[in-house]
Amino acid sequence: MTHPKPGDPIWVDLYTADPDASIAFYGELFGWTALRAEDFGGYITFQKDGKAVGGGMGKTEDGIDGPDQWTVYLSSPDARATAEKAKAHGGTVVVEPMDVGDLGVMAVLGDIGGAGVGIWQPGTHRGIETAAMVEGGKWRDAAGAPSWFELHTRAYEAALDFYRDVFGWDDVFPMPEAPGFRYSTIHSTSPMYGGVLDATDILPEGVPGGWSVYFGSDDVDKSVARVVELGGSVVAPAMDTPYGRMATVTDVTGARFNIGGDAA
Template sequence: MPTRENAPLGAPCWIDLFTSDPDASRAFYADLLGWTADEPNEEFGGYFNFRLGEAMIAGGMRNSEPDKVPDMWNVYLAVADAEATTAAAAAAGAPVFVPAMAVGTLGSMAVIADPGGASIGIWQPGEHKGFGVLAEPGAPAWFELHTNAYDTVRPFYSSVFGWDLTTMSDEPSFRYSTLGQGDGALAGVMDSKVLPDGEPDHWAIYFNVADADASAARIVELGGKVLQGPDDTPFGRLLVATDPTGAPFRLVQ
């Protein structure tokens, strides 16, 4: 299984799960995606890591206030300087949820919201470089911002994170841009007019699977829900689901 040593600056480099039931979540993703879970690290507030084989693939932490914040997956972008990036985001009008802070010798992090309100993490790698496998079965395969502020978030990500955006489609019914292009694309931005009314801006994570239909059946058996699909698309066979605590995620075959 090929590994990745470092993420390009500006690209998604890490994901973690905010869950009201860590034990249930650990069991669910272990069964569905073949992950193992490290024991919670009390030094870092009970944070734990998922692994795919020997490679770290994602993190997880307890959501102690699920009545205020729903369970969800979070995406972090790689930066050279977390403090400077957070300052640039704040200067551009972004709310700062978690100010830049060192996480031991692992790196430095922050959490902000983009102009559409989608939460996005910032990660300056230290010893922890991010997920070690990409686009293999069980690993993250694609990262996609669904936004109602398409025309505003594009220049925001370009100025704050150095994104070079390529317009893939600019039809009124489907506007979509990518960070990079072709096989080298690293993330996408989609105008949410094609999504259900009232859905808040958010980052969606797609995990690669060998068999989307078998995975859909297993999600239900494990207590999750399949919300859409599996459907054939030009990009693979896709489905939208939630885990047993309601955190949404997507699969792609």
């Protein structure tokens, strides 16, 4: 993940009402440590074995009003140009591009289907330093690291066009379709870091589409049980899929994420 292509997932961060509780939760669940910056609003960098796996920010009175959530950021060589392209192709800019010292430039968009997605233009901060990858059907270096990034959308075809036009996705691979299943991966060859799901028949009425992150686990069932012990909840229990064992959970403040690993 140290040399992502434009449009690749490059970073994730947590917007939380209780930074201390979130730090404790992920520390117990994944063994993360947390570094708090003296500037940038006390921004949190989560690390696994000394390598950055994501960030976090506490809510403020003048901040964005919204639920506790994880945001996925895609790489861009020019965040401001990408934001302009997003507006030109039916998206919205939620957070205007801003310099974050010499670390990089960030922005947050709403895509054509209304899903939130971040932009990160790397400076000295290159993004995720360790990630679990799926190669040959196996999870590598999975425990506690980001492993997959997925967009659920009701605007499937329009969303694929949006990300091609705005982020330069030029290697999208549509998987074989089945009744009720349409899915494309961001890349056609390994390592594949993420994909887009037509969630028209999956998302409950009134629930918006969005990007989500998967964190790897050596034992998905044990991790899910630990989530509950730590005050989180289970949205979708662990199940085996052709791509591994997966579950959807929420953390102690309600932010949703997924856990993935090898099949049981």
